[in-house]
Amino acid sequence: MMAAVFCAQSGADVCLFEKNEKTGKKLYITGKGRCNFTNACNREEFMLHVPRNSRFLYSALSFFSPDDMMAWLENAGCPIKIERGRRAFPRSDKASDVTKALCSEMARLGVSVRTGSEAADISVACEDGVRRVRGLTLKNGAFLPFDAIIVATGGLSYPSTGSTGDGYRFARETGHPVTDLSPSLTGIELKEAWPSQLQGLSLKNVRITVYAGRKKRMSETGEMLFTHYGVSGPLILEASSVLSGGNTEDSVISLDMKPAVSEEKLMSDVGDLIRLGGAKTVANAVMPLFPRRMTEPFLIACGLDPHAPASQLSSAGRRAIASTLKKLDMTPVSLRPFGEAIITRGGVDIRSVSPSTMGSRLVSGLYFAGEVLDVDAFTGGYNLQIAFSTGALAGKSAALQSFTA
Numbered sequence: 001m002m003a004a005v006f007c008a009q010s011g012a013d014v015c016l017f018e019k020n021e022k023t024g025k026k027l028y029i030t031g032k033g034r035c036n037f038t039n040a041c042n043r044e045e046f047m048l049h050v051p052r053n054s055r056f057l058y059s060a061l062s063f064f065s066p067d068d069m070m071a072w073l074e075n076a077g078c079p080i081k082i083e084r085g086r087r088a089f090p091r092s093d094k095a096s097d098v099t100k101a102l103c104s105e106m107a108r109l110g111v112s113v114r115t116g117s118e119a120a121d122i123s124v125a126c127e128d129g130v131r132r133v134r135g136l137t138l139k140n141g142a143f144l145p146f147d148a149i150i151v152a153t154g155g156l157s158y159p160s161t162g163s164t165g166d167g168y169r170f171a172r173e174t175g176h177p178v179t180d181l182s183p184s185l186t187g188i189e190l191k192e193a194w195p196s197q198l199q200g201l202s203l204k205n206v207r208i209t210v211y212a213g214r215k216k217r218m219s220e221t222g223e224m225l226f227t228h229y230g231v232s233g234p235l236i237l238e239a240s241s242v243l244s245g246g247n248t249e250d251s252v253i254s255l256d257m258k259p260a261v262s263e264e265k266l267m268s269d270v271g272d273l274i275r276l277g278g279a280k281t282v283a284n285a286v287m288p289l290f291p292r293r294m295t296e297p298f299l300i301a302c303g304l305d306p307h308a309p310a311s312q313l314s315s316a317g318r319r320a321i322a323s324t325l326k327k328l329d330m331t332p333v334s335l336r337p338f339g340e341a342i343i344t345r346g347g348v349d350i351r352s353v354s355p356s357t358m359g360s361r362l363v364s365g366l367y368f369a370g371e372v373l374d375v376d377a378f379t380g381g382y383n384l385q386i387a388f389s390t391g392a393l394a395g396k397s398a399a400l401q402s403f404t405a
């Protein structure tokens, strides 16, 4: 939609093809229905949240930055607000207002929006040794000639929203390499059984450190959630981004439940609780250190009997509690599938796309924008901003192309 807006405002005649009955189906569910549409940070900070191929985005983010996006939405009649972590939302807390702004701008600029129209094939012709876009064939068999085509078909995640990976096929069929695709920003299944007993429990202000192939890949403080299969929540989504693409093998997620307290201080706190515990069981004595539900599974993970008398807890047992509070290891087995993943890692190989136009280096008149490209970011509004920035740049560039074709 943003590509269509920028293309039309640069003077081109634009058609948008959407296979769903309405545009922006995924936008409606972003940010839990509130649409965290960007992050109010500068370009350098933005890059720190893009773990792969961030440099490819320099031109697109300069052309249409998070500040530009916020101003654009305000001008299009959608007031905005900025929350914790510089996350930007529509002031109404309604993702539908972002879609409405995009739709009304498309209408104002005369974009012909064809919903229920599935693109099936992109035709390319070779003239004087140059491969050029000819047009688009729809699923109903109709062929439509175009001077330029922008592929903005999204990734493979949440396929029920329409993102079923068609753009990867268009890219491959027109000669563009596509890198390995895997789910990212998704839950993590664990080898250990104890986390599933804690299903629904969320931990705040904890630190997780992720190791893969014996290398430290991430260390962050925040919130996580236990689920029936393992773990999820903001910290874990970020961990999945680090572990996606086959990195789960030989990996460990280390949980520090008390990041602000040293192990020695915890050792003395455990000692105090055990002394005060009198005739209590170990579990009852040390309960103040954990969320209630976590006490027993935690002590079992420490190799201790939760029901043993506190008075019999040895110094090694106290040390085990203190050190496990600082370092409770969980073993990732696999990532939750595309159907639950917020984004797709991998996509159209950026080496076949010009970062300054989003145009293909192999086929003149063909452009790529959004999640179909091999760029992905952490949560916080970065992924939508990538879609808006690359879309805006592709739209402007495609309009220029259509005038010279």
Ligand SMILES: Cc1cc2nc3c(=O)[nH]c(=O)nc-3n(C[C@H](O)[C@H](O)[C@H](O)COP(=O)(O)OP(=O)(O)OC[C@H]3O[C@@H](n4cnc5c(N)ncnc54)[C@H](O)[C@@H]3O)c2cc1C
Binding pocket: 017, 018, 019, 020, 023, 024, 025, 026, 027, 029, 030, 031, 032, 035, 036, 037, 038, 117, 118, 119, 120, 152, 153, 154, 155, 157, 158, 161, 162, 163, 164, 165, 166, 167, 341, 342, 343, 369, 370, 371, 372, 380, 381, 382, 383, 384, 385, 387
């Ligand atoms: C649950 C969830 C929550 C999210 N929340 C956030 C958030 O708060 N902030 C954030 O930054 N990111 C968020 N994301 C990620 C973000 O939504 C995506 O990165 C972004 O939507 C990608 O935009 P896109 O335009 O490239 O693709 P999409 O939004 O997937 O749009 C692609 C469109 O192309 C259409 N299409 C596909 N193939 C064809 C075809 N052959 N013919 C015609 N039409 C076709 C699809 O139907 C779809 O409408 C979230 C994702 C999910 C799943």
